[in-house]
Amino acid sequence: SQQGEEDPQALSIQEGENATMNCSYKTSINNLQWYRQNSGRGLVHLILIRSNEREKHSGRLRVTLDTSKKSSSLLITASRAADTASYFCATDARNTGFQKLVFGTGTRLLVSP
Amino acid sequence: ETGVTQSPTHLIKTRGQQVTLRCSSQSGHNTVSWYQQALGQGPQFIFQYYREEENGRGNFPPRFSGLQFPNYSSELNVNALELDDSALYLCASSAGQVLYKEQFFGPGTRLTVL
Secondary structure, eight states, X not given: OOSOEEEOSEEEEETTSOEEXXXXXXXXXXXXXXXXXXXXXXXXXXXXXXXXXXEEEETTXXXXXXXXXXXXXXXXXXXXXXXXXXXXXXXXXXXXXXXXXXXXXXXXXXXXX | OOSOEEEOSEEEEOTTOOEEEEEEOOTTOOEEXXXXXXXXXXXXXXXXXXXXXXXXXXXXXXXXXXXXXXXXXXXXXXXXXOGGXXXXXXXXXXXXXXXXXXXXXXXXXXXXXX
């Protein structure tokens, strides 16, 4: 079963615009990670935010984490056509005894030139 | 690209058959996890191997089994294939059981069961 859900399920924007995706999860976590997937291929790790962090930046990416609301957001600024992909959040749940990633359902982002 | 490789890239099998998928982990990584991703869904955790032992399993039946070798490469075996086993199978490697470490994913094997 999926841990959480991304919102929206699909997002269509123009190049240069910002894209915001949200993720909600259900259980306490050690960390939350965001991954990108192009056309049903392997997942590319984008950013990891620990449960005691509230915001993290990496290049054009900004991730926030609100553990009280069990939610996270990924902001991609100044989007490019190459950002077209599916984006997944994944949580690393506490107290599992091993590192198991639980993925959400994903947001499909389309960036048009 | 990560240093994780998977083979084969694509595979077509018929219901009832058995399949073996292979994964080579990134250099220096001793932990391999396997995930199943059905079309339009997020990946689901199958199991994880750490230093040749299975140390965690998701909600998959026993006909899904695996191995990890001394060089930390891994195999996923699925017996008695069912139509619903059609999916992209992803392996991921990481450097041990340390928290706050990302998992590096391979390109996946797409399995079609007819």
